[in-house]
Every structure is written in structure tokens, then in C-alpha cells.
Amino acid sequence: MGGSVIEYPVIWLQCATCTGCSVSVLNSVSPSIKNVLIDEVIPGKHINLRFQATIMAGAGDMVIEEMEETWQNKKGSYVLVVEGAIPTAGDGAYGSIGEKDGKIVSMLSRVESLGRDASATIALGTCAAFGGIAAATPNPSQCLSVGRIFKLYNIATPLINIPGCPPHPDWFVGTLASVLLQGLPEPRDLDEHKRPKAFFAQLIHENCPRRAYFDEGKFAKRFGEPGCLNELGCKGPVTYADCPLRRWNGGVSWCIGAASPCIGCTEPGFPDLLSPFYQKLTEVALPSIGQSPRGGLTGGKNYYRSGNPH
Amino acid sequence: MGRIIIDPVTRIEGHLKIEAVVEDGEVKEARSSGTLFRGIELILRNRDPRDAQRITQRICGVCPTSHSMAAALALDSAFGIADKIPDNGRVMRNLILGAAHIADHILHFYHLTALDYVDVTQIARYEGSSSALNSIRKFIERGELGPFIPRYEGDYRLPDRANQEAIAHYVEALNMRRKAQEMLAIFGGKMPHNCAIMPGGVTEIPTVDKITSFLWRLNELRGFIDNTYIPDVLAIAKVYTDYLEIGGGCGNLLSYGSYDLDGREADLTKRERLFKQGAVSAELNLDEFNPSNIAEQVKHSWYADSSNGRRPTEGETIPQAEKAEAYSWIKSPRYGAKVYEVGPLARVMASYASGSPKVQELVDHVLSELKATPTSLFSVLGRHAARALETKFVADAMPGWLLELKPGEPAYIKSTVPEEATGMGLVEAARGALGHWIEIKQGRIANYQCVVPTTWNASPRDDSEQPGPIEQAITGVKIRDETNPFEIVRIVRSFDPCLACAVHLVTSKGRKLGEVDIL
Numbered sequence: 001m002g003g004s005v006i007e008y009p010v011i012w013l014q015c016a017t018c019t020g021c022s023v024s025v026l027n028s029v030s031p032s033i034k035n036v037l038i039d040e041v042i043p044g045k046h047i048n049l050r051f052q053a054t055i056m057a058g059a060g061d062m063v064i065e066e067m068e069e070t071w072q073n074k075k076g077s078y079v080l081v082v083e084g085a086i087p088t089a090g091d092g093a094y095g096s097i098g099e100k101d102g103k104i105v106s107m108l109s110r111v112e113s114l115g116r117d118a119s120a121t122i123a124l125g126t127c128a129a130f131g132g133i134a135a136a137t138p139n140p141s142q143c144l145s146v147g148r149i150f151k152l153y154n155i156a157t158p159l160i161n162i163p164g165c166p167p168h169p170d171w172f173v174g175t176l177a178s179v180l181l182q183g184l185p186e187p188r189d190l191d192e193h194k195r196p197k198a199f200f201a202q203l204i205h206e207n208c209p210r211r212a213y214f215d216e217g218k219f220a221k222r223f224g225e226p227g228c229l230n231e232l233g234c235k236g237p238v239t240y241a242d243c244p245l246r247r248w249n250g251g252v253s254w255c256i257g258a259a260s261p262c263i264g265c266t267e268p269g270f271p272d273l274l275s276p277f278y279q280k281l282t283e284v285a286l287p288s289i290g291q292s293p294r295g296g297l298t299g300g301k302n303y304y305r306s307g308n309p310h
Numbered sequence: 311m312g313r314i315i316i317d318p319v320t321r322i323e324g325h326l327k328i329e330a331v332v333e334d335g336e337v338k339e340a341r342s343s344g345t346l347f348r349g350i351e352l353i354l355r356n357r358d359p360r361d362a363q364r365i366t367q368r369i370c371g372v373c374p375t376s377h378s379m380a381a382a383l384a385l386d387s388a389f390g391i392a393d394k395i396p397d398n399g400r401v402m403r404n405l406i407l408g409a410a411h412i413a414d415h416i417l418h419f420y421h422l423t424a425l426d427y428v429d430v431t432q433i434a435r436y437e438g439s440s441s442a443l444n445s446i447r448k449f450i451e452r453g454e455l456g457p458f459i460p461r462y463e464g465d466y467r468l469p470d471r472a473n474q475e476a477i478a479h480y481v482e483a484l485n486m487r488r489k490a491q492e493m494l495a496i497f498g499g500k501m502p503h504n505c506a507i508m509p510g511g512v513t514e515i516p517t518v519d520k521i522t523s524f525l526w527r528l529n530e531l532r533g534f535i536d537n538t539y540i541p542d543v544l545a546i547a548k549v550y551t552d553y554l555e556i557g558g559g560c561g562n563l564l565s566y567g568s569y570d571l572d573g574r575e576a577d578l579t580k581r582e583r584l585f586k587q588g589a590v591s592a593e594l595n596l597d598e599f600n601p602s603n604i605a606e607q608v609k610h611s612w613y614a615d616s617s618n619g620r621r622p623t624e625g626e627t628i629p630q631a632e633k634a635e636a637y638s639w640i641k642s643p644r645y646g647a648k649v650y651e652v653g654p655l656a657r658v659m660a661s662y663a664s665g666s667p668k669v670q671e672l673v674d675h676v677l678s679e680l681k682a683t684p685t686s687l688f689s690v691l692g693r694h695a696a697r698a699l700e701t702k703f704v705a706d707a708m709p710g711w712l713l714e715l716k717p718g719e720p721a722y723i724k725s726t727v728p729e730e731a732t733g734m735g736l737v738e739a740a741r742g743a744l745g746h747w748i749e750i751k752q753g754r755i756a757n758y759q760c761v762v763p764t765t766w767n768a769s770p771r772d773d774s775e776q777p778g779p780i781e782q783a784i785t786g787v788k789i790r791d792e793t794n795p796f797e798i799v800r801i802v803r804s805f806d807p808c809l810a811c812a813v814h815l816v817t818s819k820g821r822k823l824g825e826v827d828i829l
Contacts, residue, residue, distance in 0.1 A: 005452055009456075018370050019371040019372055020371020020502040021371065022371070023502050026421075026484070026487070027491055029488070032484065032488075033484055034481050034484055037457070038445055038446055038449045039445055039449070046449075048454040048456055050457070051456070051457070052457050053325075054322075054323070055321065055421060055422075055457055056320050056321070056457035057320075057321075057430070057461035058320065059316050059320045059321070059799055060317055060318070061315075063460065064317075064318075066460055097325070098318055099315070133350075133353070133365065136353045136365075137353070140349030140353070141349060165503060166371060166502050166503060223508060223513040223722045223724075224513065224514075224515050248495055248499070248501075252492050252495045253495050253496060253499050255505040258505055258514045259513045259514055259515070260499055260505035260506055260513040265503075271364075271365065275361050276357065276361055278360050
């Protein structure tokens with residue numbers, strides 16, 4: 001058996017992040033994070049995580065060398081995972097990872113060089129996928145998403161966005177497993193924001209257990225009341241993710257399960273276009289019974305409320 | 311004279327670089343710098359104040375729960391409802407925060423710390439029947455050992471059997487910390503970044519099934535803490551005895567107190583809390599905590615001197631990258647102009663010095679096991695022991711809190727956002743004292759300041775040239791092997807640094823000792 005196992009080298013870069021994406025992935029239930037990292041997560045295939053600063057044993061130059069050795073010797077065969085947005089202000093001076101020849105190396109430069117030679121890149125979390133919190137107004141470090149960086153630097157490496165603040169561990173592990181089993185996703189497997197349709201094809205609102213309240217016009221006016229959370233600011237009608245079906249943390253609950261409105265954390269406009277979080281969506285043509293919610297809701301960012309705080 | 315540069319310091323939260331000047335095998339001088347800038351306090355400005363408890367959680371995905379608590383407490387006081395939170399809301403907040411601390415401390419000991427003391431590669435020689443250890447042996451035989459290799463070599467001291475047990479516990483602890491986060495999500499909705507803690511209480515209403523589900527996850531975790539976590543810390547302390555003697559730091563400890571046991575006292579410094587408020591000296595004298603003693607100094611930080619010595623309520627952040635004497639983007643918070651360490655050791659010792667019988671019993675038991683005195687807790691392994699003990703202290707208090715909940719009754723009180731107000735939220739994050747200060751004008755956030763644990767612990771020298779706690783803890787330490795500086799990373803990790811928190815306004819590093827070199 002031993003000799004027939006295929007190793008899949010992975011480099012996991014943390015840029016302008018809070019580490020919440022890493023912590024969320026540690027919460028994977030089945031497979032557990034131990035199954036993902038130690039075992040053959042798919043029979044005959046092993047994820048070989050060569051660089052991940054939150055859990056790796058080594059520190060300093062030795063781990064930077066490990067990263068660069070993988071980059072040089074595994075060109076076209078390693079997967080790059082990026083967590084966090086990429087600071088571009090001052091040519092990337094606002095964030096760095098390690099040093100080379102006594103000089104710091106910016107996150108921007110790492111993503112550019114490692115991204116160009118990767119077999120595929122996964123932008124994990126809303127910051128990496130769309131800019132997210134790190135790029136929120138006034139975007140003090142001029143953070144950009146991985147996709148924007150790839151466009152700026154003409155990098156053609158296939159990109160998969162797995163947004164969420166944080167992303168659900170199943171979204172990441174499931175995407176990784178599908179790459180191991182079936183290869184890279186076809187364009188038809190991703191939506192227009194490069195999100196896997198397997199997880200992001202339906203609106204929260206479509207599958208919400210409080211949907212019946214909405215259809216009956218029963219709205220909660222304060223936290224803790226029964227009713228649809230629309231008037232308390234729920235962004236479920238404009239947010240694509242399968243949270244109502246999948247639920248979080250081993251399925252114990254999720255945001256609306258805790259009677260708290262969805263804040264739209266998987267959407268490209270998060271957080272600026274989806275806040276104030278506790279203010280009712282406006283200028284949205286919400287569906288009524290029997291109407292596809294998509295009818296009135298797709299078609300660009302104009303469906304977000306316009307009351308951006310800035 | 312040599313210089314050790316560790317960049318990045320791994321197995322912590324965030325981006326940290328440590329530089330140490332070594333002479334004759336001893337650290338003469340140490341500097342720490344953060345290497346990422348996001349500017350969350352600037353991002354908060356002009357937003358709806360109620361969004362603060364969602365956005366400040368994104369300062370740190372490891373300790374978001376503490377930020378949501380500090381923000382909610384700051385907003386409670388700004389909205390004038392600090393003494394009106396329903397008991398259900400107060401207790402559920404405690405339970406959510408307690409679950410976060412249990413998860414965080416298990417993660418810190420097993421997954422961020424243990425690889426400094428245990429040897430994964432030794433499992434290649436394992437011959438027993440544990441399926442977890444056999445799967446690790448198979449992993450080693452395949453030959454691709456990331457993320458466990460490379461690493462520092464030459465100082466893994468546990469006997470084979472103890473080492474094997476510790477590795478098995480590393481794997482078990484992955485499940486335990488996950489279960490603690492599931493427990494948190496029962497009332498918190500999800501983790502990281504809970505959605506239930508709000509100004510006014512908690513959005514969730516407790517139900518009997520949720521209480522029971524929480525209780526039995528908690529009981530499983532309490533079994534793990536008692537029978538695995540605390541014994542493992544003691545086992546390592548008995549082998550690495552020299553680490554009870556190094557890494558002492560500044561000797562002064564500060565705790566804001568945490569876990570509100572009383573919801574009717576609006577003043578957080580007077581409120582009855584499970585962990586006591588107070589400033590503790592190296593002689594274990596406890597002084598009353600007064601937040602107006604906190605001021606941030608910036609002589610050695612890249613900020614304009616005009617912002618020097620400000621209290622957080624008047625905090626200002628004016629970056630000035632070309633400042634000659636500066637070497638860090640972290641400010642130096644000081645308490646009464648003195649250097650203070652925050653964290654589990656501070657919490658435990660404040661409660662110990664205040665005479666809490668439960669804490670005294672726990673601490674005295676561990677000290678007798680280790681044949682040590684209370685002052686030897688000011689050390690690398692003392693911090694780990696304090697962290698393990700307080701995990702038990704909090705976890706043991708939680709079943710009683712669960713029984714205080716009144717199923718089906720409100721956990722939230724409605725309030726309105728004032729046009730103008732200020733608020734202060736003080737709480738204990740897993741890694742130490744956390745304060746949020748908010749100023750509201752025209753119903754929007756006009757100013758938001760966070761003073762976080764790692765700003766205290768990783769602070770640079772202050773106006774009177776006193777180095778910060780981590781700098782003091784490294785200085786004077788003998789390094790056995792400069793290419794494998796175990797001593798430095800073991801000391802730094804004992805503080806459980808959280809750089810994303812400390813560095814709200816930090817920029818590039820790339821600076822050398824004594825000179826500023828911004829790229």
C-alpha cells in the first residue's frame with residue numbers, strides 16, 4: 001500500500017487574516033482534521049501540508065526554506081491555499097511572511113510567486129475570496145482579493161473561491177476532496193464568483209426554517225421573538241450558502257438557529273454592502289409564495305441595501 | 311555577539327518576528343515585532359455601533375468570543391443598560407465565553423505548545439495497538455512529514471511511553487477542542503465568530519434540550535481536563551524542570567476580572583466576577599483595579615509623541631514611521647507607569663491573592679505536586695499550569711450556571727442607539743485582559759479603541775526604558791544551541807501571543823535592532 005499513495009503538496013499562506021478560517025477548518029467533523037492531515041483522506045491520496053504557520057512544528061528560516069523548496073521543486077503540482085486578503089499599500093509593506101537575504105518578503109510577493117506556479121489556488125474565506133473585513137472601508141492597507149491580484153499580475157492558475165467569515169469546514173474539505181477525486185472543477189461547477197455550486201447555489205432565504213413566517217408575513221420585532229428576521233436586518237434573501245441545511249459546528253446550530261440575522265458573510269459585498277447588520281434590507285424585491293426567490297434577486301450588487309455606512 | 315532572528319514565529323495567532331542579541335550564549339536584548347497591518351479600529355469608524363460586536367470579533371478568529379463580550383459590555387454601558395441585562399443573557403454570555411476559553415486553552419497547550427516538548431517522529435518505533443498512533447506510524451513511514459517536520463532538534467526529553475501518551479492526547483485534544491466549540495455554538499450560533507452575543511444580552515432563548523446538550527458536552531470536557539490536560543501539564547513540568555525557573559517576565563500581574571456573577575452593578579470594576587479584578591505584585595499583594603491608571607506610551611513605537619501617555623478613552627493613533635527611537639508598531643500600555651503581564655497567570659494569582667478557596671486549593675495542589683513555591687509560577691511552565699488550572703476552575707463553575715438558566719424566558723433587553731455616548735467594556739480574553747472603549751457621535755461610531763492582551767505582553771520599551779513583559783522574559787536566558795533556540799520559542803509561546811489582536815495598526819517590519827528599515 002505504502003508506495004502507491006499519491007502525495008498532494010499544499011502550501012497554506014496566511015495573509016491579512018484573523019486566523020478564523022484556520023480555526024474553522026480545525027472543526028471539521030468527518031473527516032476530522034487528523035484524517036485530513038495524517039491519513040489518506042481519499043484512499044491512495046494524502047494531503048501533504050508543507051506550510052501552515054498556525055500548526056506547523058518548525059519556525060523561522062527553516063519553514064520558509066520548506067515553503068520555497070516546495071515552490072521550486074513542485075511547480076505545477078502543489079495546491080496553494082490563501083487565507084486572508086493581500087495588503088497592497090506601499091508595495092505590500094503592510095504585511096510580510098518571512099525573509100530572504102535579510103529582507104522581508106511581502107505577502108503580495110508570496111501570493112504572486114506561489115500563485116503563478118501552483119496547480120490550483122483556493123482562496124479560503126471571504127477576505128481571500130473577495131477582500132472581506134480586511135478590505136472594508138476605508139481599507140487602510142489597500143487589501144485585495146486573490147482573484148484581483150491574479151488579474152493584476154496576469155496569473156492564469158485555476159482559482160476556487162470558498163468564502164465565508166469564517167468558511168464552513170465542509171466547504172473547504174469537500175472542495176479539496178472533490179479535487180482529489182475528480183480533478184479541478186469545470187467552469188460549470190462554479191458560480192460567477194468562482195464559488196463551488198455544490199455549496200453556494202441557493203439563497204439562505206430559500207431553505208430558511210423561518211421561511212414560513214416570511215410567507216405568512218410574521219416578522220420578529222425584537223430578538224428572541226418568533227417570526228422571520230427580515231425586519232431585524234437578516235441578509236438571508238441576498239446571501240448564497242447552504243448554512244440552513246448544513247448548519248454549523250457539527251450541526252448544533254447556525255446564525256438564524258440562534259435567532260440572529262444572517263449578515264451575508266459569504267457575499268462579495270461583505271461587510272460594507274451588507275451592513276448595518278441589524279438594519280432591514282431595502283430596495284430588494286423580495287419574493288412572495290410560489291415565486292422563485294432568484295427571479296427578483298440575482299443580477300448584481302444593486303440588490304443590496306444602498307445605505308452603506310460610508 | 312550573535313543575533314537570532316525567528317521570522318515567522320509559528321504556532322501562535324498572527325504574524326510575529328522575534329530578534330534576540332546573544333552574547334556568550336545568553337540573550338542580552340530582545341525585540342518583538344508584528345508583521346501585519348489591517349487597521350480594524352479605522353474600519354469601525356462611522357459604522358452603526360451595534361455592528362461593533364460582529365466586526366471586532368474579526369480582529370481575531372482564535373479569541374473572537376472575548377471581543378464580542380468586550381464590545382457588548384462597552385455597548386451595554388453606552389446604551390445605558392449595563393445594569394439591566396436579563397440574568398438569562400448574563401449567564402448565557404458566561405457560558406459562551408467559558409466554552410471559548412476551554413477550547414482555546416486545550417488548543418494552546420496541545421496544538422500550539424506541545425510540539426516544543428513532545429517528539430512525533432518517535433512514533434515510528436510504536437508497537438502497540440492504538441489505532442490513532444498506528445495511523446501516525448503509517449504517516450511517518452510514507453515519508454512526507456509536513457507539518458511536523460522541519461522543526462528544532464535536540465531537546466525532546468520525554469521517555470518513550472510518556473511521549474506516546476502525549477501524542478495520543480494531541481489527537482484526542484483535536485476532538486476535544488472541536489467539541490468545546492460545538493458547545494459554544496449551542497448558545498452562540500456558530501464558532502468562530504458567534505452571532506448571539508448582543509448589546510442587551512443574547513439573541514438565543516435557552517431551552518431544556520440545549521441546556522442538556524451543553525451540559526453533557528461540558529461533562530465530557532471536564533473529564534478530559536481533570537484526567538488528561540492537567541496531568542499532561544504536570545508530566546511535562548516534571549521532566550522540563552528548568553522551565554519552572556526561566557521566562558519569569560516582569561513580575562507584575564493585572565486582571566480585569568471576568569464572568570459576571572452579578573448583573574445589577576453597572577461599574578465593571580466593582581461587579582462581582584468569578585475571576586477577581588486586581589493588580590498583583592511579585593510578592594502576591596493584591597491592589598484594587600482602577601482603569602484610569604492605564605495609559606499607553608509610544609516613545610519606542612512608530613507613533614507621534616503627541617499621542618504619548620494617553621488613556622484609552624482619549625486614545626489616538628498617529629503613525630510616524632520615521633521616528634528614530636521607535637522599533638515597534640505595538641504601543642506600550644502601562645498601569646501606573648509600571649510594566650504588567652496579563653493572562654491566565656494574572657487571573658489565577660489575582661483570585662489566589664484575593665483568597666478564593668477553590669483557586670487556592672487548585673494552586674496549592676499543583677505546587678505540592680511540583681514541590682514548588684507560588685513565585686515559581688512566574689515561569690514558562692507556571693503559565694501553562696495556571697492556564698490548565700483556570701480551565702478547570704471555569705469548567706467546574708459552568709454546570710451551576712446552566713442550572714441558573716430559566717428556559718423559555720427572555721435573554722435580551724431592547725435598547726436604542728444614543729446620539730452621543732461613551733462606553734467601556736472590560737473582560738478577560740483567553741490570553742489576558744481585554745478592554746474596548748467606544749465613543750458614539752450622531753448615532754455612529756466616532757472612535758473605537760481596543761487595548762488587548764498581547765499589546766501588554768508584547769509591548770516594546772516604554773518612556774523610562776522598561777522593556778515589555780516578553781522582552782524581559784527572554785532577556786538573560788541561556789541559549790543552549792543558537793541554531794535550535796528552543797528557549798526563545800518556549801518562552802514566547804507560554805504567553806500565548808495573539809498578534810492579530812495586538813497589531814491593529816501595525817505595518818511592515820524589516821527593521822534591525824537600533825535602526826529603522828522600512829521597506
